[in-house]
Amino acid sequence: MRQWPKPAEGSWTEHYPDLGTGAISFEDSVSPEFFELEREAIFKRAWLNVGRVEQLRRTGSYFTKEIDAARTSIIVVRDRDGGVNAFHNVCRHRGNKLVWTDDPRAESAGVCRQFTCKYHGWRYGLDGELEFVQQPGEFFDLDAKDSGLVRVHCGVWNGFIFVNLAEEPPQTLREFLGPMVTALDDYPFDRMTEWYEFTADNRSNWKLFADAFQEYYHVPGLHPQQIPNAVRTGKGFECAHFQLDGPHRMVSTGGARRWTLPPEFMYPIERITRSGLVGPWESPELGDMPTGLNPGRVEPWGIDNFQIFPNIEILVYRGWYLLYRYWPTSYNTHRFEGMLCYQPARTVRERVEHEVSSVVFKEFALQDAGMLTGTQTALEQAYRSAGITRFPVNDQEILVRHFHHAVADWVDRYRTEVGVR
Incomplete structure (x- = not known):
């Protein structure tokens, strides 16, 4: 595991030279033949x-x-x-x-x-x-x-x-997860047993929805009410910390707390219930946190998003967490599972806070999901009509670059092992 503070001048990507900085290929998201290789190389071999x-x-x-x-x-x-x-x-x-x-x-x-x-x-x-x-x-x-x-x-x-x-399996589960993920060993996931679950069948490749949640470059354009000018830099919204470990990735966000924003940047129900996209404004204390949480020591800290290869993300907020899974059903469809996990409500008000948070989450998730059929359709058209597969990726999209790189690595190893071209 390597951890780097971002220099005043420079980029996150430069610390991982194997990833390169050029355009990346999305042929892995539009090719039925590549999906058949993913079945064997990834979903029959990974944890x-x-x-x-x-x-x-x-x-x-x-x-x-x-x-x-x-x-x-x-x-x-x-x-x-x-x-x-x-x-x-x-x-x-x-x-x-x-x-x-x-x-x-x-x-x-x-x-x-x-x-x-x-x-x-x-x-x-x-x-x-x-x-x-x-x-x-x-x-x-x-x-x-x-x-x-x-x-x-x-x-x-x-x-x-x-x-x-x-x-x-070539690795035990713990070996597969690696030190970045297992540094969360002492996080009290077991205390968060009030769940709100969502499933959706999405008309896009499974990796495209994962991409949507592992970069925040899209936030000012797609969710402008979430990131007002008060928390933007001159270049837009930037995440505070990125980290890679084997095939796994994580990103930390910082910035102003949601409830410190002007009222016009919140839904009325958020102001009334003091709850919203980042969860209840006041959550029960959890005690000392594991060293693996907020590894970049971001202050003020907002969210840690741990993407565990191949298809699970755990987003840790203050006092609760989100779980995403992406299950491929074909090369251009998948089933998305989302689960919001809170400590059990002790009062009616806390239960309402949890329900409001889950509904607001669904609104933002639908905004992300609403882009994906268009993305899938355009990528397939570009690939089949013009042979276009490569697209630029910026420094704030380093986890997208790394994810597709990791998928390619697993498929290439499988091809070599079984002699498939």
Whole structure:
């Protein structure tokens, strides 16, 4: 991990010469062939966050996750010893999807003692072992010990549940996350259990929405009410700190607190409830924070946005956090998941503050999402009609540059390994 203060004259990008400063290619966002490589090189090999331990509060609690990019479905369950297991969601008898309700393509959750296939009644324990077969004498040399659910590598960091679909991951979860992310080890994510969740099917490549949230160069143009002149420099709005570590990235913002701005730069509901885009104006104290938070020691500090490769972002505010996930469904579509996580409200007023904050967040997220179909459409047209793939990226967009560079690195390594051109 390298950490650099930005010099008075110079740039963030110059500290990472491997990234270069030229235009970058967005062919990775418009090519169906490249997306097929991403499936194999990234989504079947990287550690993927699929949930939180709070979703598995008791023995037998489970949820399923559809990972279209890897063409698979998994079950995540808490076993009788308190551990968290993950399995491919398929019965070992005739391949029926094991856990589903009305629609086998929809995700589900619940509590059970066993998993029972609704087709022929085979049953599996919470540890994945095959426990019951209808009429076992009708089978030829059936080995029950070798017929349990197929296990998926599973790990937990700070309450975040990750899975890895590789036969043998080259790194442990902690090694994969690296020192920049694991420096958040002591952050009290487990205290923020009041959740507001959003999902949206977006008509753009998964990387384009991630790009929208890892640069703030767009803020004055797309969200002018968020960044008034009072907090702009002569060059516009600039972030206070950038940092790279392996395939992961982070950015810190600073500037005036939202509630110190003139009333005309706030929605009326924000002034009334004293809550908005940056959350409640007054949040319960969290105590000492880990050294990994605000690593640039920005003052006044606003937000830390940690982008964990490939498709999760954790945005830490004062007293609460946001979680984003981007799940590809094709080369030019993806499902976006957003989750706002607060400490449980102690009063009606605090509950209203949380709900107002989540609604204001959705408004700004829709502004970002509203650009993406236009971006995707134009990139595809430029690529197919004029062969244009490369576009300039500025210093405030260093994380965009790094992200596409990391994706290319993973795909290139895969190509070399399997001999694909």
